[in-house]
Amino acid sequence: MLNLAQVETFVAVVEQGGFHEAARHLGVSQPTVTQHIKKLEADLVRPLIVRAHGSAGTTSHGAAFLPFARTLLRIAGRARAALDSRGLVIGASSNIGVYLLQPLVKAFAEALPDFGPVDLRIAGNPDIARRLEDSEVDIGLMEWWDDRPGFEAQVWREEPVVVIVPPDHPWAGRASVDKAELLAEPLIGGEPGTGTARLLERELGIAPEALKAGPQLGSTEAVKQAVRAGLGVSLTLESAVRDETASGALHALSVRERPLAKSLYAILADNLPAASPARAFGEFLRPAAPAGV
Amino acid sequence: MLNLAQVETFVAVVEQGGFHEAARHLGVSQPTVTQHIKKLEADLVRPLIVRAHGSAGTTSHGAAFLPFARTLLRIAGRARAALDSRGLVIGASSNIGVYLLQPLVKAFAEALPDFGPVDLRIAGNPDIARRLEDSEVDIGLMEWWDDRPGFEAQVWREEPVVVIVPPDHPWAGRASVDKAELLAEPLIGGEPGTGTARLLERELGIAPEALKAGPQLGSTEAVKQAVRAGLGVSLTLESAVRDETASGALHALSVRERPLAKSLYAILADNLPAASPARAFGEFLRPAAPAGV
């Protein structure tokens, strides 16, 4: 099989008109150029270059080979460019993508531009999982992970989860509520697959059936509006409601028995090359600020 | 730079749907396939293949790379084919090409068809020398050689040279003439650059000026016709007049002082790869029948 490095050297010799210039142009030593040409000629079993003092030209075989050589290099370059231009595709679940990740994506793209453009795709958690399986995204930032094989998960953050109520709610002046109070209020559900139900069950021992379920809405934004409208209370990532708590549009409380926090995971296929953009982004996330910022 | 062997393995894995089948198809061991894919993924810094039990598929990166991979292999194959189809170009001086070489060319093409088609180009000796310099021919069969650098010469044959006279010539019944007799007859010249004058000077000590020169014709065929027409005698390769001496159209004599013979040379560029068609033909010529056949 042809060696493209040798082919590149051949083209350089022809274009630069000499071994010495070709070596300089390619950034290799000059004997390497000699060797490349010799190897290529041996491989093709044809002389390609006529060595004359001061001017290296092609033989008739070399002339016949030259257009193929240029084409091969062009295609190889395009292949690499096509992959590079795809850049890094990050998949993030809605809350993470909307409220947490965007500044980090920007910082990564600026700090390590060599990995090419960064594309952030926001979708529901189950959809991100599917896209990981299908290699549609290179790294997934999710609110749960089920340790399915073929992937490695790292806990990215432990993000606080708070109860939100409208400003005119009886709890509005308090810092926390207890489990019993929570069970008595209609609990508005947000996006499915975010693991909130699992969190309640694991941390507070609340079975899904025990809840007084309010409307099940599809997005965190919808939940916020519902809570403000007085349809019930809800649980969200603290970072998702920071603007509203600051402005007083919503009031956030912790749970007295146990401050809730949700683990956010970064998921990568476990066969990624060490220097891949996805791994680089995973490493970039590691020194992220501790939970709660 | 991309490694085309790895690219070929990648395509094989995709087409065969598995590492095992790809290895069998390529004729390599299965771990080699693993290694090729890993190296290629590391090189492109993207995962290309999704390893699943029973079915290997591409990642999105792999799918993007696949058409480039196929194109690269196709171009590489075409480049090789383009060079192979050029085959071997043999340059031969007129006498050699017309009277001696054709059966050998046929035998070579049949004995070693792997070297591709064989093209025989017949021209004058100086033109063959020029074509060798310009790499327009891969091997030259000539009647002289001046040991210019960059080429290797091997003596192919010592081919007898005879004096030819018409059947009604006074010498027609004899087997030889001597130098003095030769000098007295008009000597018809053939194709320039065949080294006949050099031969006379070296072997018989005849200076060019001492000759009673007849017309200088451009080709051996013209010389034969001139001799038959009685314009003079001439010197030719014995093999060039075998038909005519057999039919009685011409009579051939040797020179008494010293039987004349001309060295025929095979000339190759000295930088040819060992397995090149030109070298193969050169080797093919070596065991040729001894001079005089």
Place this chain on the structure above:
DNA sequence: ACACGTTACGGCAACCGTAAGGATT
């Protein structure tokens, strides 16, 4: 147990750079 792919390892060749050696101008 079987089928598939990966890891480990050892031998061999490829590759590259430095240094020295022609050859030509």
Place this chain on the structure above:
DNA sequence: AATCCTTACGGTTGCCGTAACGTGT
């Protein structure tokens, strides 16, 4: 002498096959 290419050589790396090892069916 200067330029250009080739040869020689050693250290490193790449490459491939055999064998042993996971892993999922």
